[in-house]
Amino acid sequence: MRTDRNHTRLDRVFARLDREPERPALVGMPRMSRHRMVLFGATLAFYVAIVWAVLITSWLVRLDWQVMFFRPYQQWPELHAFVDYYVVLGQRGPTAVMVAAWLGWRSWRQHTLRPLLALGVSLLLLNVTVGAAKYGMGRLGPHYATEIGSNEMWLGGDIFPSGHTANAVVTWGILAYLASTPRARRWLSALSAVTSLGVGLSTVYIGTHWLSDVVLGWAAGLLILLALPWFEPVIARAEDRVFDLRDRWRARRGRTAPAVGPVARPVVLEPLTDRAGPAPEPVSPGRPVRPPVYLAPGPHTTRAERSPVSPAGSRRPPHPERHPRGTTSATRP
Template sequence: MRTERNLTRLGRVFARLDREPERPAHIDVPSMSRHRVVFFAATLAFYAAIVAAVVTTTWLVRLDWQVMFFRPYQQWPEIHAFLDYYVVLGQRGPTAVMVAAWLGWRSWRQHTLRPMLALGASLLLLNITVGAAKLGMGRLGPHYATVIGSNEMWRDGDIFPSGHTANAVVTWGILAYLASTPRARRWLSALSAVVALGVGLTTVYLGTHWLSDVVLGWAAGLLILLALPWCEPLIASVEAWLFRLRDRLRDRGTAAPVPVAPVPALVPAEAKDSDMAAREAARAPRPTGHAPGTLHTSRSERSPGAPAGSRRPPQPDRLPRTNPSARPVAGG
């Protein structure tokens, strides 16, 4: 009779993964080509130029103030409600959850962890680089500006570069970066660029960012996407380590239990000796007569085993038995 093995919950999950197709061989991992290096260097130079223009209070800072005084949210109030919801596409929490759900499904179907690891690496780089720039330059936003025409730098702000804009570039751009075909990569690149552009301009419309904050946010997000191929060897190493860990957990969770031989009960020494003596006594032959070399005592010398007289209890109402053979003697 065939019996099926009862799998644990971890074993069922691994069995489900094993039924999925392996990692597709046609997926092209981007490499740090010469064109990408040149583009990265140009974007980095543009990033530095924007920072220098704001620090030295050039025409870019004057443009920031002109846009702020224009107050776009007052010029077109009819689109204010829509843009309040649209700007959520640049918030890190909601966008990360949406993109992670899609990439997690792809990881499940393709039996690879690269999409999720690439998303994690990009968000980690985003938090480190953009967060450090925000805290380092400490620029105040338009709603908290103190001096007209000032660049509002190093005043304990956290507005430069725009985090919404950089997050929109990275979160939606990672979909184009991980696309499996050139056609999908082109369409997703255009879509992510439109979304990131709209999120940046929405923050300027709402008055939460300067225009230069948005421009620097676009550059910061693009730098992270361009630098991701440098992280691919580390992503591959982490993926291989996680799969080895999965295999070890699967082997541990589905291994058959090793039968354990029963341990005999321990017998105390005294009980064991008494049992051996009893078995030897039972095997020994029983004596049939008196032992040789001993005197046989007479019956009169033996101690009585029972009291003298009859062993029956006295019965006073019973007549004594007469001898039937005795006959009366006739006279005559």
């Protein structure tokens, strides 16, 4: 009786991955379209507006102080254990390792370096832009505030914008950016938005960031994702350069050099005057030198002096007085 195996959901997932093409050529790379340009301009204007609202100590700064005095970690203490673990999704080290492992497997599967290079470019832009804004404006966090109602700017801090929030937007949003189908891109965009939103609110809950820090971190991460199509030519050139270096290294490694040994010099044999036969010809330099033939010690005769051997019959010399076996002579001596 034949029984069919019931395939689990994991088997179906791996079966679908096995059908994935090795270097898909029809994957639509995001371009800097008009729609994306409008989004980039609107996000940049929102970014500047948030910074200006904090600089002039507007209603946004007053909202920051109200949320800080509300102390969410004291209002809902039962969430503290969960939030401590959830906020790790915004830390650069663990999230970069997890996403790089997935994108590395995908790069190996599809024989392309674009996923890893796109991740590297996005993290580089994140470090440069967010790091420069943090240390340039130097805002202090809620735990280190010095004056109630002030914006705490240019006092040596490094929390504006929120690095956790911006890192969550970029790290998880790069998965949506590199999605191969529109449906996957929509689902991953929604998932990354919810994850980054939760990470930002977690930092406000713990009290490490102002609410305006989180809002500016969302805008900073979104600006990086929207600007990535400008860097696609750089990513393509870097990928071609890496593959070119790999091909050269493989060609250099696969080229087998001939084994270098002692060079055989041409040997000229002098003619032998005490032996019969013509003198051997000298060995030309281009002809390979044969190993010497081992000869037993003792005198040797030439081929002409040896007794001829008939091709058929016995190798013993003929004996006229010997009779073949099975016959008896008439008289015995």
